[in-house]
Amino acid sequence: MEKLQRNERIAALIKILSDQPNQIFTFNHFVENFNCAKSTLSEDVELLKGIVAKLELGAVETISGAAGGVKYIPTLGKEKIKQILSNLCTSLAEPSRILSGGFLYMTDIIYNPSVVDDIGKIFAGQFIDKDIHYVVTVETKGIPIAMMTARYLNVPLIIVRRDSKVTEGSSVNINYVSASSRRIQTMSLSRRAIKKNSKVLFVDDFMKGGGTVRGIIELMKEFESEVEGIAVLISTKEPIKKFINEYFSLIILNEVDEQESIIDLKPGIKFD
Amino acid sequence: MEKLQRNERIAALIKILSDQPNQIFTFNHFVENFNCAKSTLSEDVELLKGIVAKLELGAVETISGAAGGVKYIPTLGKEKIKQILSNLCTSLAEPSRILSGGFLYMTDIIYNPSVVDDIGKIFAGQFIDKDIHYVVTVETKGIPIAMMTARYLNVPLIIVRRDSKVTEGSSVNINYVSASSRRIQTMSLSRRAIKKNSKVLFVDDFMKGGGTVRGIIELMKEFESEVEGIAVLISTKEPIKKFINEYFSLIILNEVDEQESIIDLKPGIKFD
Structure with a gap:
């Protein structure tokens, strides 16, 4: 896939994560799908964390370690x-x-x-x-x-x-x-x-x-x-x-x- | 609410729309919630349309007229x-x-x-x-x-x-x-x-x-x-x-x- 812009990656991230709530996705999953660097994805995830927290749209959490990755938690304010x-x-x-x-x-x-x-x-x-x-x-x-x-x-x-x-x-x-x-x-x-x-x-x-x-x-x-x-x-x-x-x-x-x-x-x- | 950045608006848009599939939201709903100009929102929606189409994440449609607005259609590729x-x-x-x-x-x-x-x-x-x-x-x-x-x-x-x-x-x-x-x-x-x-x-x-x-x-x-x-x-x-x-x-x-x-x-x- 051609390189995506930040806007596109962030929109895709929140959509894919919130479609499968409480499901851990590895960083590699997105790095491969978005054809971007891991550091770029990390920045996207941090940005997204801030957005969902600010707008009370649930929570995005990162899990470290071998079974780690990122997931969406559908908490309501x-x-x-x-x-x-x-x-x-x-x-x-x-x-x-x-x-x-x-x-x-x-x-x-x-x-x-x-x-x-x-x-x-x-x-x-x-x-x-x-x-x-x-x-x-x-x-x-x-x-x-x-x-x-x-x-x-x-x-x-x-x-x-x-x-x-x-x-x-x-x-x-x-x-x-x-x-x-x-x-x-x-x-x-x-x-x-x-x-x-x-x-x-x-x-x-x-x-x-x-x-x-x-x-x-x-x-x-x-x-x-x-x-x-x-x-x-x-x-x-x-x-x-x-x-x-x-x-x-x-x-x-x-x-x-x-x-x-x-x-x-x-x-x-x-x-x- | 303080002004949001484009990233933030796009993430919120796709999240809110796809949480209530096939539901029409008026442009005013988002203009008020995001505290932005209608023209800005229109640009966001156009951008989002392109993103979901490109990444096969469903479809975002705009409906014109009095009962118009924007909605998310959960079609799969x-x-x-x-x-x-x-x-x-x-x-x-x-x-x-x-x-x-x-x-x-x-x-x-x-x-x-x-x-x-x-x-x-x-x-x-x-x-x-x-x-x-x-x-x-x-x-x-x-x-x-x-x-x-x-x-x-x-x-x-x-x-x-x-x-x-x-x-x-x-x-x-x-x-x-x-x-x-x-x-x-x-x-x-x-x-x-x-x-x-x-x-x-x-x-x-x-x-x-x-x-x-x-x-x-x-x-x-x-x-x-x-x-x-x-x-x-x-x-x-x-x-x-x-x-x-x-x-x-x-x-x-x-x-x-x-x-x-x-x-x-x-x-x-x-x-x-």
Whole structure:
């Protein structure tokens, strides 16, 4: 390839790096592709670091050593997170969302790519230092959010099924009790899905009593693996005593008042 | 904000545009955010157009008129698509994928964010000129691919369920006959999910006889909407006569020979 100008190299760098978040690219990869000197590339990377920091577009990090290189981290600034959360709360509190039985219609939000993209970035940002090997979710509604979280963490997504499927080969099945309905439910995951001794992040759209999470923790034990973190979009205030204690919840749902058509919710993150 | 340098503006432009593919941003949006003259921004955009074209990083387009502005189109070059397809075929043809009954284990591929990202880009590129309003899929395995396609088309994702759920309000349910198993199956979609007179793109991971697609076409009629396109990752060669005629299939599966451990498949796109 002919020599590129600095403008061109910087644009290509940020595009390629941010298309594969949390993925280390060697300096040589770019030196060869851009047909430039390593010192020139180093200058480009330093410039780019400054640009993304100044404009709050995430972070560009260099890693030294044999496995070293440069990668893009999709962190969001505090103000941006505040704004996303505020928009989410406003949208989720629209009274027209109330369904009979006090349920909330929210698939238009949790299947909306640009909303889900933001939530995935926030979740990934929370757990990016935890050395997560897989993002795990249970079908169906949490899949888009889990998918974007996995994308930003640069790890595979695992979807636990409600029953075993012929297309997944031999599977591990467990039964567990749903905390809210007290009913027995089943989870199924292909034996091939997860390597032993893995750390997983569980992601879901909604958590009430935490029964599903407890089921996932048990299922992961069958794979000799561990739930290292739990991230949910919405958790309910009640019951206060859940099956699990530590989790990251973006929004807390206090109450849905069907009679008065009021949805009472608030951000689950405190900003100092 | 203090004045930015050209380097900084170009890096921010490509990052912001490609983070929200197929979304029109007004020139004023950037003029205000970058604190620069409109003529300066126009020069930046022209420069960026050249850069992404030269480096095959997609396309930057300007739209004139009142609703005009600039947007990023995530098209992939022919060589890149060829390479993605070739890698996919190699990976899918690994004999260890053969499950009892001649099924293929492929969730590790269709849940892998970086693979799914590429497939979503290819699907979106095929249908970006079709004025699609929604991407529709049926739970579960096609969801990640459908999600990324929706992201690159910048339209909402719709997930059709296998039965009606209390969290989706009143729903439209239809029964249809699976082409391969001849069994009666159900599809359910919330009444709120789709606006009348919409055009949808149906996305799935696998198609055999096309019964599911026919079910979706029928379901969309209930919403006075139309299936404008069909995109699947893999379709089987047999039966040659499917319930539907026109579809875009990335890979054609000729045969799975369980005895000989051979998976015979080929790219579904012809490159001149």
